[in-house]
Amino acid sequence: MRFLALCLSLIATSLASEEVVLGLSQDQVAITTNFDGSEILLFGAVKREAPIPEEPLDVVIAVSGPSGPLTVRRKERKFGIWVNTDAVEIDAAPSFYAVATSAPFTEAISNVEDQRHKVSIPRAIRSVGAPMDVEDAQAFSEAVIRIRTAEGAYQLHENAVQVDQQTLFRTSIKMPANLTEGDYPTRIFLTRNGQVVSQFETMINVNKVGLERWLFDLSRNQPLIYGLMSLAIAIAAGWLASAAFQVLRRN
Amino acid sequence: MALSKIMQIYLPIAEVSVNAFLLLGLGGMVGILSGMFGVGGGFLMTPLLFFIGIPPAVAVATEANQIVASSFSGVLAHLKRKTVDLKMGTVLLTGGLIGAALGVVVFNYLKSQGQVDLLVRLCYVVFLGVIGSLMFVESLNAIRKSRNNAAPAKRKKHNWVHGLPLKMRFRVSGLYISVIPPVMVGILVGILSAIMGVGGGFIMVPAMIYLLGMPTKVVVGTSLFQIIFVTGFTTLLHATTNYTVDIALAVLLLVGGVIGAQIGTRLGTYLKAEQLRILLALLVMLVCGKLALDLLIEPSELFSIGAAGGH
Numbered sequence: 024m025r026f027l028a029l030c031l032s033l034i035a036t037s038l039a040s041e042e043v044v045l046g047l048s049q050d051q052v053a054i055t056t057n058f059d060g061s062e063i064l065l066f067g068a069v070k071r072e073a074p075i076p077e078e079p080l081d082v083v084i085a086v087s088g089p090s091g092p093l094t095v096r097r098k099e100r101k102f103g104i105w106v107n108t109d110a111v112e113i114d115a116a117p118s119f120y121a122v123a124t125s126a127p128f129t130e131a132i133s134n135v136e137d138q139r140h141k142v143s144i145p146r147a148i149r150s151v152g153a154p155m156d157v158e159d160a161q162a163f164s165e166a167v168i169r170i171r172t173a174e175g176a177y178q179l180h181e182n183a184v185q186v187d188q189q190t191l192f193r194t195s196i197k198m199p200a201n202l203t204e205g206d207y208p209t210r211i212f213l214t215r216n217g218q219v220v221s222q223f224e225t226m227i228n229v230n231k232v233g234l235e236r237w238l239f240d241l242s243r244n245q246p247l248i249y250g251l252m253s254l255a256i257a258i259a260a261g262w263l264a265s266a267a268f269q270v271l272r273r274n
Numbered sequence: 275m276a277l278s279k280i281m282q283i284y285l286p287i288a289e290v291s292v293n294a295f296l297l298l299g300l301g302g303m304v305g306i307l308s309g310m311f312g313v314g315g316g317f318l319m320t321p322l323l324f325f326i327g328i329p330p331a332v333a334v335a336t337e338a339n340q341i342v343a344s345s346f347s348g349v350l351a352h353l354k355r356k357t358v359d360l361k362m363g364t365v366l367l368t369g370g371l372i373g374a375a376l377g378v379v380v381f382n383y384l385k386s387q388g389q390v391d392l393l394v395r396l397c398y399v400v401f402l403g404v405i406g407s408l409m410f411v412e413s414l415n416a417i418r419k420s421r422n423n424a425a426p427a428k429r430k431k432h433n434w435v436h437g438l439p440l441k442m443r444f445r446v447s448g449l450y451i452s453v454i455p456p457v458m459v460g461i462l463v464g465i466l467s468a469i470m471g472v473g474g475g476f477i478m479v480p481a482m483i484y485l486l487g488m489p490t491k492v493v494v495g496t497s498l499f500q501i502i503f504v505t506g507f508t509t510l511l512h513a514t515t516n517y518t519v520d521i522a523l524a525v526l527l528l529v530g531g532v533i534g535a536q537i538g539t540r541l542g543t544y545l546k547a548e549q550l551r552i553l554l555a556l557l558v559m560l561v562c563g564k565l566a567l568d569l570l571i572e573p574s575e576l577f578s579i580g581a582a583g584g585h
Contacts, residue, residue: 056522059282059291094580104569106392107578166577200284200291201327235286242287242517250513253339253521254506257528261346264532268351 043223052229066193081131083212088119089205111163118203125184133217287520301527305534310542316472335512341505343528351539352495359446363499369457373464402562409555473501490547
């Protein structure tokens with residue numbers, strides 16, 4: 024009896040005392056003029072006081088881009104041409120979302136835990152109110168996943184996290200060239216038997232820098248000056264080309 | 275690998291990464307057409323930009339800025355050859371600016387009704403189709419006539435246009451007509467250019483030839499002259515209200531574009547007016563056909579993602 028109690032308390036403490044120590048190859052992604060995507064290496068270790076439990080450890084990593092509302096439209100044939108008919112508002116969908124797991128997704132995290140922590144791609148998209156006249160609202164969020172997966176914005180990498188001796192883990196996430204600025208919440212879940220035993224959250228910051236930053240800020244803060252500058256550049260380029268060809272013709 | 279990394283450029287407003295040489299090439303190609311035919315090339319470039327993944331709102335606004343550059347380059351070449359009717363251009367422009375302002379109102383109304391996308395496409399198909407086939411038939415007839423009796427076909431005939439009041443003399447065009455038709459043409463083109471995101475040269479050019487009876491030689495330069503101001507106005511409107519003018523994209527397109535326009539203007543002088551018109555007609559019908567097919571054939575992806583509240 025005492026032995027059993029001891030065992031239970033040991034398991035309980037070991038569950039609570041497993042902690043993630045994370046390292047990132049970079050926690051800043053700078054969007055420069057020749058930015059064409061970035062690969063971020065996520066690596067870490069599991070810190071624990073108690074001996075390693077029997078049950079194998081799984082790691083689930085989710086990196087999410089800034090979330091925002093969307094309108095998804097569906098085309099239908101009307102009068103012989105394809106036109107947008109139904110539209111569904113998606114309340115929040117991340118611009119980027121990558122999930123990497125150390126085992127097949129359903130083994131690494133149970134459905135209940137996925138529901139609670141919103142880890143899988145379909146759960147990362149929040150859609151509350153679809154219009155009453157749209158019957159298959161589900162098809163619209165599925166379409167968002169299909170289109171964005173094809174663009175490389177949504178990624179699911181099963182068995183992509185390497186775990187060594189239940190303690191060290193690492194994976195890399197490839198971020199596409201078409202990144203949106205903002206904070207990218209990065210979550211790491213340690214799971215046993217599909218149950219989350221520990222979780223850790225950090226931020227990857229994606230920012231435009233240099234010329235990109237300056238132009239973007241100018242276009243938002245001083246739109247009239249930005250517009251006039253665009254026109255001036257256009258006219259100067261037109262004049263320069265004309266003058267250059269004039270010289271070429273004379274020679 | 276290293277080279278492809280250098281060619282890749284991230285556009286600050288569009289927020290996409292594209293190949294710089296691809297943009298230069300596109301700009302150059304469309305620039306040649308613009309110089310040859312006196313069209314801004316927007317009706318070609320805007321769909322091409324959609325195709326390479328630039329967000330539509332950015333494509334439309336930036337294209338307006340690029341047209342300013344290629345038109346300015348083209349108009350300078352035409353000014354040297356004295357083939358710009360500044361007086362007629364100013365009259366057309368007056369109408370154009372009124373039309374552009376009206377067009378923005380119409381555009382916002384359509385947007386609130388939804389389906390603006392479809393309406394823009396239908397506008398393209400109808401206008402390109404009608405103008406393309408009219409020009410094609412007319413140019414064929416002109417070529418046939420000039421072959422039969424060697425004398426160039428005369429297009430200066432009196433129609434209802436010449437019976438209107440407020441007459442004005444347009445020396446460069448050799449016309450003495452009322453200002454009402456050119457102002458009306460300007461307004462119409464202004465409305466369409468605001469809705470369709472183009473300079474409107476492909477409508478302006480035929481309208482000047484067939485409706486106003488202007489000589490083909492003057493038409494191209496005058497059209498370019500007018501387009502500069504209308505698209506410049508549009509650029510400013512987009513930059514201040516929608517923040518969708520991407521200057522990096524515009525610079526790449528216009529470097530290719532202005533060089534292309536210079537080449538195009540010179541190529542144009544080697545061709546006869548009828549040949550020039552028949553080529554433009556074919557081009558217009560080609561774009562029209564492509565857009566019509568897109569509407570008729572079942573798309574591979576029935577769903578599309580748009581910004582929230584955009585319907």
